[in-house]
Amino acid sequence: MNKLFTYLPLLLIGLASCMGSKDSTKKDIAIHWQQKANEANEQHESLATLTIKNIGGIDLNKKGWALYFNNKPCTQVNINAIGDEVIIKRINGDFFEITPSDKFQGLTKGDSLVLDLYTNSPVIKYSDQANGFYFIFDKEGKKEFYEPSVSYGLMTPEMAKMSDDDTYEIENEFIRYDKNKQLTKVALNTKSKIIPTPLKVSDGKGKVDLAQFTEIVADASTQKQAQLLKAYYKEAFNKDLKVVEKATGTATSIVLSNKKASFSNSDEAYTLNISKNGVQILGSSKGIVYGIQSLRALFPVKGESSIVTETRIQDAPRFGYRGFMIDVARNFQTKETILHLLDIMGFYKMNTLHFHITDDEGWRIELERFPELIEIGSSRKHPDSPYATIPSYGSGPKGTEGVSNGYYTTQDYIEILQYAQARNIEVIPEVDMPGHARIAINAMAYRAEKLKKEGKSNAEANEFLLNDPNDKSEYSSVQGFDDNTICPCQESSYNFMDALVLEFQKLYKKAGVPLQTIHFGGDEVAHGVWEKSPLCAEFMKENKLKDIEALKGYYAVRVANLAKKNNVKLQLWDDILHHAEGMSPNNLTLNAWDNSWGTGTEDFGYKRANEGYDVILTSVSSLYLDMAYTKEVDEPGFYWGDYNDTRNVFNYLPTHFFSIDHKLRTGGKVTVEELKDKEKLTKKGLSHIKGIQGAMWSETLKSSDRLEYMIYPKLIALAHRAWVPSVVKGNETGKVIEKNLDAKWNVFANTIGQRDMNRLASWGRNYRIPPVGLQVNKGEVEANIAYPGLTIRYASSEESLDENSPEYTHAVKLDKPMQFAAFDKYGNKSRVITVSPTTILPKKTL
Template sequence: MLSKKRLLICLTALLTTGYANAQTPNIDPNMGIIPAPVSVLKQVGTFILSQETSIQADSVNNKAVQFLSSYLQNKFALKNKLQAYKGISVSNAIVLTSTGTENLPAEGYRLTIEPQRITVAGKGAGLFYGVQSLIQLLPIERAATAKIPCARIEDYPRFGYRGMHLDVCRHFFTVEFVKRYLDLMAAYKLNTFHWHLTDDQGWRIEIKKYPRLTSVGSQRAQTLIGNYHDRMPQQFDGMPYGGFYTQDQIRDVVAYAQSKYITVVPEIEMPGHAMAALAAYPELSCDTKLDYKVAETWGVFNNIFCPTEKTFGFLQDVLTEVIDLFPSKYIHIGGDEAPKVVWKSSAEAQAIIKRLKLKDEHGLQSYFIQRMEKFVNSKGRSIIGWDEILEGGLAPNATVMSWRGEAGGIAAAKQNHNVIMTPSSAGYYFDHSQARSDLEPLGIGGFAPLAKTYAYNPQSSAIPAAQQKYVLGVQANLWTEYITTENKVEYMIMPRMMALSEVAWTPLANKNYTDFAETRIPKHLAWADANKFNYRVPTAIGAKDTAYNAQQLTVDLKVPVNGAKIYYSIDGYDPNETNDIYTHPFTLNIPSDQYRELKTIVITPTGKRSLITRTVVTNHTPMPAVSFSGTTPGVKYELVAGSFTETGQLDGARVLDTGITKTFNTAAFKKANRTFGVTYTGYFNVDADGKYIFSTQSDDGSVIYIDDTMVVDNDGKHSLYEQPGEVLLQKGMHKFTLKYFEAGAFSTLRVYLTMPGKPKGEFSAANMVN
């Protein structure tokens, strides 16, 4: 029996390392595997893998067999003997076989680990995925032997389409890196690579019949510096940029993907996003007199393909070569963000509308897509298009990729069309920030943290039960306007790709975010760290950017990457390697009317760092009511001019306007001012003593003061982000001050309040007085 002292030491060690024992059912029900399997039944004992272990298989040339053999040799220096499996009982062996898999769903596998042998049973991709799960059970460190806990695992995917996208048009990536990208996909059982090959900023695939597509269309003169929403006037780097894949390189990537059971779906954009093609062949435009060039900035351009016979002939020639290179069932033809301005003013386009008796330009786009679909169908393939292809009427056999939320996917499924869900609003645009944008690398904006990606369910309840089958699966997209390096690609997709894989593979009933984020992710990021993959280091588990009232600050943390260390400070300075290392939980008492500030940072074995978290805990007595007798509804506002990076800069700025308003909506200010700041002041009544939680959701910075004390700190130049703060208030009137600035892109400001015993709701200026 353990003494109390020894038990305490053991518990402290567990908290310090953050390491989850794979054989402890309550700690790690999924044995560290991502995505979580359908069924895991743990057994007593371990299998010991060594140099003497043989690999026996129905066919030693099978892709999964060769992959396992190579992995063990490359990662563990084990040269295990490959042998044909005779169907007899063997010891100290890993057996890979299709025997007994008749009733397994497509891509399913059974993994049985016994003390004397491991059996991976599956067919095709299923056998490969069984090997991937087995590999995840191996230790990270190289050793002469490896102990693998005994278990019986039965597993198969929830969705047949499990996709990752990569845009190589805005920024180009080498064949070697694309293969590395595919390696990560395969490790997490993703089976479709959506390769975005043409766009306004570059044409990246060799087309033999049209050499100018790459000699001209793959090169741009320069590239925008910084976020194109923020800089006015825009600035450019002045450096030529380009690159494309030869058809031999395309074949090489496709073959490599096939070796990992990944289908490559090419995307050739039409009718919009065509500037690179028009720069090469301006005769495909509706106005051939214009001087077209490959786009040097981002956004949506009016110049699109003209819907003429010459254009259709060109696109059919292009797709003929594309189809010869890609054996995939699907060809993605884009269809998104195609402005109709040029078509409205084009005599040719208007004549086509009249001749075909189309309703309008949306009908013309539908005709364009349907015509290209017929051609693709004639080649034995099917099209995928972004959800804009719904406009004007959906092509008969098209699959819709729903990116502007779920509405397009829901509408398509209700029409009995296949759907792939990839909503930007649900955390499936991996170019969006993983934390507040001013704390993350330069990006387009948006907020897509790991938890948001994980929480998504592709089968929307708005789709009737009979049409749920049309949801083929889910995909995450990585657009690369602001992603110039391979390191940044990996930073943006890891660990969110792991969340995608679990959404795409794991049954809803088996999903558990706490187990995923706190038990399995730390092990997988340690693997990424050891194997020189870049990734975003999560903040310490249990650490938050928040402020609240309490008499004590209790610190109970776990590392988010096994082997990493948590450094902390309580002196107001940012922590680093010179600070204390967190080793066990502790509590700080806070004297009355004082505060304590905890800052933490995670540093991995290879030196990667998390963001710094900041927790401020104040031991305030409840704020007394203030004396105020005003009755005018609404709040006062002061609008000021300037370009700001923090709300403190609003004080003393040039005043543009003052007045009284009953709304925090800033749209009216934005109409006349690209950048501005505004301060709102008023008073609100509290019905009862208690804790009140305010928050602002803003793009850009905002702060809230209650009775001249800061409660919400959502300051800084950033994209849409919500930050809470709490305060103890006594019954009666209280002063409210809200400061906000808009830095030039999108003007969004909302205020929320959670009152004692009531749910969170929007806090309206109309309910205040001044």
């Protein structure tokens, strides 16, 4: 289903005043943002106009006010091109301030001020545009906050083009039609009903009614699995199964047998037998859970019978690590949303949640020893102290609960851990350092100041200090922060990290779940850090470190030793090895993320594996689920790494990157021939590819609905690719692999359209139903869909288009404007596509 993602030609957001004496229902000032062009000048900057209009009865004075907003992340505004009536400056990150200059003459009712804002990055989507606008007025020394009305102008489809050289297709209904026409609807059998596709399925001839069961047979070693199955069965059939230690002798038992599967070395392997004599699930404790999930996959979705074919399934995963990283630091997701996510991950047999819970813009975990981290980092607001967490991503002057503001209490996190463990999911907490650590730095500085005021000694107050107060280094991180990197030249930084590990160990122990792995980030350390730190100058001299790169290497080794001392595995982003060549691979796993096609970094992950490092492939080109599905202006998400739809995730070849051609994000492709000199995996390297992981960064997420829209159904393709055997056989390349992928995709797309979208709907989850494809031919419209099994409906533009509208079965006469959409069985629909007799059709290309 699609919620909240239809952009109107003029989007008007009414924002209530959060402070001050102004009438919150009356708006005296209107802000209008109109994106104009990309490559608007010789500096290749994009241009937008920001109009400030006085629509009320109160003048906007010559001085005494400031306008704040968040620009597109990871960008800079040209401060010299805005005109002479105002002054613009970046405060930090994506947070900007506009104040009047001496030449500003004020605005009376009806007057407008139009400002040209040039940004050093293309803006091709509605989700790219600036947001979070608010004023502060100085009223006799008292600050008064005021949120104006805000509107956004229309972006035309052509504005999705980044530059004159950008030839990547801007998807529309006609392009979609050509893509979709390769698909055919197929009848699903036992094997194709289950995602990920099982290793081996042997169907019998008899039939079994899955609704007939009355009991689960489980001994003491399988009681937790029995309770999980009982809950799933109740959900599907509204029927409580008894859990017994011995079968009653009937054919209505589901037997759980804790016995390692003989056909595989994996402790996650299982056998599922469904016959007229009942159901048996055999495997280790982990394997039984996956057998339960496969049985659950055969439970009927809406409109299906509960009767299935007798079958025997033997199944085991390709990779031992099948992960998903969710960033809840930039924007928060509630405990309930995380539990929903874990259940779906468990259903699709994923086994690792990489929990990115800290960053420059948010700290989301309560730790008993450091209450300051939550006090400073769990909410964003207009800065009222040097330690405040500033507005980011449109959060406004006081933030929004459950989006910019929020954290997990100790009890919340314990519940998440226990819920995950029941589904075979390890939760790896990530505390990102040494960069991305602005909140930790500020919180520990705040702590030190507070303890000193309480009379504590400098040694005690500074025990966990993370910055050198005399550091004058100048730098800007990828996200635009100039104060987000901890100092590696003081023991207090390592005291803090050591204490963090102990705090997490205590928390996991309370949950009854072992802390196996901790992630300490290591990515995107900005150029220029520590160069003007007196502490570091002295430290480098004492430790014979020749330059900053050597200091970064020293830090990496210290962190590795710290993890080893505390008996936890260490995980890091592979950036860390750019600065720590020769770092021991022992007790270390790397997330290899930077493989953007055409950038020269495509083989970095393989190089690390060949060197002997354990690697989790987390490739931005295919596995970053925050990348937009398509290039359309109203399709939300980022695109700096690639455009990434579900088919792109499905086509991911973890151990054969260079066996097929790949699209480039600005058009064209890089071919197998052009990639021939890239480093391939050796036999040794292959043994160090431990798995794959998707990633969902949260800058553009303002709700759980948006999160789910971005990750479903892409996450399903990710889970499938992590579990099933390699698509590539022997030395196959190019067209042979692509033909095989096409055939497998056709079945996968049918399963998604016929079953899994309806299942997600039954669980109350949001997901993206792709818009229909259309073709206009001789005055008639033909329609198709990317997932066979969904229903296409249509109506005239004057009528309501809903689940009661006519079902599309054949070409429709186009004698007036018509609208089309795809629907699941629950009435959820895709974005509506309108076509009229005057629609200009794309030119045919040869």
